[in-house]
Amino acid sequence: MSLRTAALSVTLLLLVLSEVWAQNPRKRMAPPKPPKAQCCDEVRSLKVQVANLTSLLEELNRKQETDMMNVVRQMMELDKQNRQQEARVTEAESKYSEINNRVEIMQLQASQSVTQSSSDAIYDCASLYNKNYKISGEYKLPADEFLGTPELDVFCDMESNGGGWTLIQRRKVGLTSFNRDWKQYKNGFGTIRGDFWLGNDNLFRMTRQPSTLRIEMEDWEGETRYAEYSYFTVKNELNSFKLLIANYSGNAGDSLRYHNNTNFSTKGKDNDKCVDDCASLRKGGYWYNCCTDSNLNGVFYRYGNHGKNTDGITWYGWHGPNYSLKRVEMKIRPQNFKS
Numbered sequence: 001m002s003l004r005t006a007a008l009s010v011t012l013l014l015l016v017l018s019e020v021w022a023q024n025p026r027k028r029m030a031p032p033k034p035p036k037a038q039c040c041d042e043v044r045s046l047k048v049q050v051a052n053l054t055s056l057l058e059e060l061n062r063k064q065e066t067d068m069m070n071v072v073r074q075m076m077e078l079d080k081q082n083r084q085q086e087a088r089v090t091e092a093e094s095k096y097s098e099i100n101n102r103v104e105i106m107q108l109q110a111s112q113s114v115t116q117s118s119s120d121a122i123y124d125c126a127s128l129y130n131k132n133y134k135i136s137g138e139y140k141l142p143a144d145e146f147l148g149t150p151e152l153d154v155f156c157d158m159e160s161n162g163g164g165w166t167l168i169q170r171r172k173v174g175l176t177s178f179n180r181d182w183k184q185y186k187n188g189f190g191t192i193r194g195d196f197w198l199g200n201d202n203l204f205r206m207t208r209q210p211s212t213l214r215i216e217m218e219d220w221e222g223e224t225r226y227a228e229y230s231y232f233t234v235k236n237e238l239n240s241f242k243l244l245i246a247n248y249s250g251n252a253g254d255s256l257r258y259h260n261n262t263n264f265s266t267k268g269k270d271n272d273k274c275v276d277d278c279a280s281l282r283k284g285g286y287w288y289n290c291c292t293d294s295n296l297n298g299v300f301y302r303y304g305n306h307g308k309n310t311d312g313i314t315w316y317g318w319h320g321p322n323y324s325l326k327r328v329e330m331k332i333r334p335q336n337f338k339s
């Protein structure tokens with residue numbers, strides 16, 4: 001090869017090489033990515049983002065749910081507190097009226113122990129009425145050493161027919177049994193705001209002053225009747241708490257007259273005027289004759305059962321021997337009471 005030919009060859013080679021070199025950098029600068037791969041990357045990253053957002057959302061949802069539950073729980077708690085508050089207010093209100101009575105009676109006792117004059121003494125609801133206590137309700141009569149009477153819870157009716165009445169008996173709830181023995185009838189039983197018998201000893205003590213008896217009744221149809229005896233006395237225990245009544249007035253019928261001048265009988269103490277044991281037949285304590293024209297301490301029968309028995313709370317002059325009354329109140333006050 002000649003020198004000239006060699007030089008030409010080199011030049012050619014260089015040319016070709018330069019051509020190749022010139023092309024290569026262009027190819028490197030813009031490597032043509034396949035469009036499919038680019039899309040998948042984006043989708044993948046979007047998917048990741050979506051997954052992240054989803055879990056975030058779920059977390060938020062969960063949080064919201066717990067928040068919601070907390071709010072509901074708090075609302076329920078508040079509601080409960082509210083109801084408790086209301087109940088407390090109602091209770092307080094009822095207690096207030098009760099306490100009010102008691103406070104007044106305590107003030108009364110205090111003022112009485114200062115004055116100590118017999119005309120101021122409190123024997124019953126009529127004395128309270130005369131001292132201007134004109135609201136019906138529960139009162140506590142103070143003990144009286146001179147008379148030898150103990151402190152006594154009473155219920156005063158300050159409205160019926162002029163007021164001043166001391167309740168000696170009530171039937172209205174029906175949960176207290178009146179089928180009791182001599183001692184229980186002697187001392188009294190039941191609750192003063194519900195069903196009770198004030199006690200034969202108390203009847204004897206309170207009717208030593210000439211007294212009036214008033215009996216109020218209600219039937220299951222809601223009708224009311226009354227019977228009043230302007231003369232009413234109960235003898236002491238030695239005389240078997242004998243009943244003496246007279247001078248009936250009213251619209252219920254004179255169904256206590258048959259029991260006038262009879263002794264008191266109870267379960268286990270048959271003082272009646274009958275071969276039968278009236279107290280066990282009529283299931284109460286009462287001034288049984290042979291046996292009844294009324295049975296105000298009989299068995300309390302509810303509506304539906306009130307017309308089937310002969311031992312119910314009966315007043316023959318109104319509803320006969322087989323109708324047990326819904327409600328009864330027996331009350332007394334001094335004959336000379338003026339409202």
Ligand SMILES: [Ca+2]
Pocket residue numbers: 270271272273274275276277278
């Ligand atoms: Ca008998």
